[in-house]
Amino acid sequence: MCAIVAGMSVEPTAWRRPGPTARQLRNDVVIGVAVAAVALFNLVLSTSAGMFFGDDVPSRPEQVLWTLAVTLPLAVRRRWPAAAAIVISIAFIGAQVRHSPEQQIANGALSAAIYTLGAWDRDRARARWAQIGIVAAMFTWLGIAIAQTAADLPADAFEDAAGPLEPLLATIINGVLLNALFFGFAIFFGEAAWISARRQHLLEVQAEELRRLAAEAGERAIMGERVRIARELHDVVAHHVSVMGVQAAAARRVMEKDLGKARTALAAVEQGARTAVEELRRMLSLLRATGGTPDERPTGSGVDRVDELVSNARDAGLAATLGVYGEPVPLPESLSQAAYRIVQEAVTNALKHANASALDVRVRYHTAELEIDVTDDGRGAPPGATAGVGLGLIGMRERVTAHDGTLEAGSRADGGYRVRARFPLAHAEAVPA
Structure with a gap:
């Protein structure tokens, strides 16, 4: 278990997962109350079926208290992940110490709390240490429980055993293996959920950056197009208007002396005006163009x-x-x-x-x-x-x-x-x- 936790600690910790939404918090309350209700119903079934784990069975109020202590903290599991997981773990061990008959739903509540701790706690160092502490406490309690059970076993407890291993050794290995898988899956999937949320955040950041870059590229393209069109308009208008001005001045000077030259100059002004209008019309058609590549536009x-x-x-x-x-x-x-x-x-x-x-x-x-x-x-x-x-x-x-x-x-x-x-x-x- 420690290897699993240590291996996951190399994940980046700079990002802090946003807290749960108001809707998620409301859902947690509903789920916590529902799980507590199911656990109480299972307690009634367990006691009715005589499923007791020891001789010193606690009183009915105490059984209800342990059942609620293990399940109700799920109502705040995403608001305070570390606190909920620690409280459920302590209540879980306390219920087993007191031989509370309801343990099936309690196991599920403990798994959900450890998963939520890895998936939602925003302080990753705190989450790691909390997971290590919970797992260490659980295995410590497992060792104590196995030692107590072994000391109270009757001599004929394993008379039907037929396997190649010592019965007590096989029991210990089975308990350790099952608990390792139980906690390992809870921690692994919690960490996977946190990494998935982080990747989703990075994708959203990258998408926003791509949108920003695309907008900037579009603005640069528009500005470049405006500069190019302004340059074209300057070349077209300045040239033809300059020629028209020179020709008009020449026509004015020779109007009374040489009508032939004046007509020629005015004809040049007319032609220049027509050419300028044609060039301007071409530029306007370029401005109105909505498709095609630049090479396909009018030149x-x-x-x-x-x-x-x-x-x-x-x-x-x-x-x-x-x-x-x-x-x-x-x-x-x-x-x-x-x-x-x-x-x-x-x-x-x-x-x-x-x-x-x-x-x-x-x-x-x-x-x-x-x-x-x-x-x-x-x-x-x-x-x-x-x-x-x-x-x-x-x-x-x-x-x-x-x-x-x-x-x-x-x-x-x-x-x-x-x-x-x-x-x-x-x-x-x-x-x-």
């Missing part, structure tokens, strides 16, 4: 449409040129769109902020990377400005970083501004420039 323009950006810049009055070097290779859609957006942002900045007159866009397909190079002859970055402060540059860096690329953005030594982005091409087979 914007790719690097094959960079010439349209250059043409828009040229229509806005810039001396814009485009050069494509190397052998173009198929690009992932996301990478192609990122390259297009970088050129778009660079052109927008040249129109809005640089006061540039010339713009040079170069797309280079190297063996292992795609290079986007946009330069202008404007006034460059303001003195003291930090590269990457503006929303447009932040968006460009985010796009490049998403594809494991590098970005260089800043004023040139000979004047103007330069944006150079490099994207690695893991599976490309392009011809060097």
Whole structure:
């Protein structure tokens, strides 16, 4: 028995089982009273059948008292597990010492008390010591009872014995074995119940943690999607509105001098407005999309449409040129769109902020990377400005970083501004420039 108890003491003790609920406490009271009633009825049956364990049978009131003392504490077995188990154990031994005839239900009450002690006591060290103390007391009493019985046995007590063992030895082994199994099962299943409750608690904690992590992941996904959509809207609106503003200003200046140029500029404004509306409609359809993976959603323009950006810049009055070097290779859609957006942002900045007159866009397909190079002859970055402060540059860096690329953005030594982005091409087979 001590080995069993010691073996179970290695279980973790940091967790404290929550106490019983109000409903469980009410159930314990009902069960305790019901068991006491059954035990009293069994006492009547035992005395009526003459089932006495000795000659000095206690009086009827004392028999009732011992019966209630062994069973009624079950009414508080989960409220005070250690106290209930100790009281029942003492009453159990006292009833046997006094030869109380009711012992069948008493055995069940003792087993239930030891089980509850292991399953519900929140102080695990106290529960272990209480179990050890109860088992030690029970086996001590068993030894005393066997010694008393052996001393009073008549000479012909085992005259019908025919086994290979000594009759008294066989009786002792039988009593020890049965009691060891009795207490062992009670302690084992009580400990198993406590471990099961602990595991249930851990599962609930893990489930709550998983729900929290899932909620955080959902929030991060939503935030990332918002940032991506904000970046797309910035690129679309800023570029087209900038071009429209330049063209409208040009139309205003030449309205009275050259109606043909004014019409051309206004046509460019109209086309820019239509393109901006189309891009915005695409973004709204993305926002409304409820299914599909990101790769299945509507995408914007790719690097094959960079010439349209250059043409828009040229229509806005810039001396814009485009050069494509190397052998173009198929690009992932996301990478192609990122390259297009970088050129778009660079052109927008040249129109809005640089006061540039010339713009040079170069797309280079190297063996292992795609290079986007946009330069202008404007006034460059303001003195003291930090590269990457503006929303447009932040968006460009985010796009490049998403594809494991590098970005260089800043004023040139000979004047103007330069944006150079490099994207690695893991599976490309392009011809060097």
